Amino acid sequence: MGNQGDGRPDLIVGVDFGMTCTGVSYANLSIGSETVKWIQKWPGRSQANENKVPTILVYPNGQFRPSSWGFLSETTAEQYAEDKDFKDWFKTFLDPVRLEQKQAEDPIYSPRTIEEVERWYEDYLKLLYKHIEHKLSSELAGQQWHNAKIEFIFSVPTTWPPAVVERYRSTIENAGFAQCRNHGLIIGLTEAEAAAVYTALEAPGIFKDLSVLRVSDTQTDAIALQQLDVVFGATVGSAAIDFEFESSARSRLELAHLTAPLAMSPEEIAWQMMKSRDFQNTKCSHGSPDDAPAFSVPIPRLDSSYVNMSVGIEYGEMSFTREDLQKLFDKQIQKLVSLIDSQMQSMQRQFPGQQVNHLVLSGGLGHSAYVQDRLKERFSSGGGHPNAMNIQVRVAPDPQLAVCKGLVADRARRLSVGKAVLRQRCCRASYGTICKEVYDKENPTHIGRETIKDPLNGKLFVTKSIAWFIKKGKPVSSEEPIIHNFHRKIAPGDPRRAFPTSIVKSDADEAFLPHHMNQ
DSSP states (O other): OOOOOSSOOSEEEEEEOOSSEEEEEEEEGGGTOOOOEEOOOOTTOTTSOOSSEEOEEEEETTOSSOSEEGGGGGSHHHHSOTTEEEEESOGGGGSHHHHHHHHHHOTTTSOSOHHHHHHHHHHHHHHHHHHHHHHHGGGSSSOOTTTSOEEEEEEEOTTOOHHHHHHHHHHHHHTTTTOSTTEEEEEEEEHHHHHHHHHHHHSGGGOSEETTEEEEEOSSSSOEEEEOSOOOOOOOSHHHHHHHHHHHHHHHHHHHHHHSOOSSOHHHHHHHHHHSHHHHHHHHHTTSTTOOSEEEEEOTTOOTTOOBGGGTEETTEEEEEHHHHHHHHHHHHHHHHHHHHHHHHHHHHHOTTOOOOEEEEOHHHHTOHHHHHHHHHHTGGGGGOTTOTTOEEEEOSSTTTHHHHHHHHHHHHHHHHSSOSEEEEEOSSEEEEEEEEEOOTTOGGGTTOOEEEOTTTOOEEEEEEEEEEEOTTSEEESSSOOOOOOOOOOOTTOOOOOOOOOEEEEOSOGGGOOSBTTO
16 A cells, blocks of 8 residues: 555545446645546547446456456457456455356356456456546646545445455455555545445535434534444445346246247346346336336347237337336335334434434435335335335435545545534444453353463462453544553563454444453
8 A cells, every 4th residue: 555645645546336337536736626527438438438347347358358348348349348248346256245146146157266256357447547647647736646635545345344344455456456656555445435425515405314324423524423323234226126127037038038049148148138238228217207117128139020019029129017027126215224224223222312303315226206205205204114104205416426426525524624424423343452461250251261370479360351442332443542541550660562452343332242262
């Protein structure tokens, strides 16, 4: 990791690595501006403004260097090449648990190893870094890119455990971010936190409580958020709708292929149908007032005379009903509702007197009119939750860019006023250190435990005790360090100045935390 150096950076860059698309925002402090902008010009789309770039790589068969990425991967030459292989939707597979699940579900089309996934990440991020440098280096005032003080801030999924976050950090570093002396890499807020921060900054007047975050200071320009509860995410999103549609189309195509062979494999055709603008536009407009009762998606390389009405193929297109698409949406909405219900119940247990006033949606799925309508129906009058009687469903400003903009806005605000926007966060686990305690026969946690006598003072101690300095669900300051004092006796003349210790972690609730290692 590069050295960020001292003082104010010249440039802050936020990266939201997404399942389907990746967004990059920035604030050019070198010209005295804290305005958050974002990259809209990408290779393959130089004549158009695109807020994000597809998270896609294409590799020639048998090679380890990609032939294209992003929009360049969507050309006809790349899409229809029989000697090349697409890599997309690989974001979640950096988590070994999720990768093993996918391998069990789909052993043929799943990544073979976690190292393979890391290589895809690294290759994509290398190309992304080169483009960021190309687009932003000319905007720096009086600085060369390699000498400027630049901070790269990356968001992480709420679902990722610490070990996966560290794997992500290592991959980012290997891709070239923070390789220069004055460049720094920061693993910033989770995606949910970053979206919440951006929403609070852009529309502070409408929020009292923001999901599980409370706006605690609206009297000054230094708006502050407090996290009230541990947030556990779930894999829910528009990419899952794409996957389900692809699976449905593939099943139909396989049946058609048995009757009359198709020009390409059903798997390849289904993937291209899912990627097509016809399906993507229909998906994005689902639930709008002009939503049609049926739609069709062209089948690549299929003659218009091909007909198989049993699977909905006619005139070279496959037809679907509005209800077909609605089922795919409803499956994701049900997951989202279950997650919200669980969070509401947890809030009610911990803060029975608090009301949740706003449910804020961000990301591609949150931008859907259909999703918004279903959630409004589900949670009208609280949706059965006594702590959400007046809840309102709202959409974050720039929902698809809220995460990458929130990363930069949060850092710029910290530099401007000296305080973070999200000042308190709740830890998802408990952390402690192994220590020894003076034996106390009145302490029930000491009963039956082995004791040792300290040769320096003759006192009895119980060993392998755990001092918990961070407890699950308790607020942790984003600005103040956690200090836990320990005492160690050393013999006269002992030259040691550093003493190794062990850190322990527990996912148990506070009431069930063990007092010692043998418990």
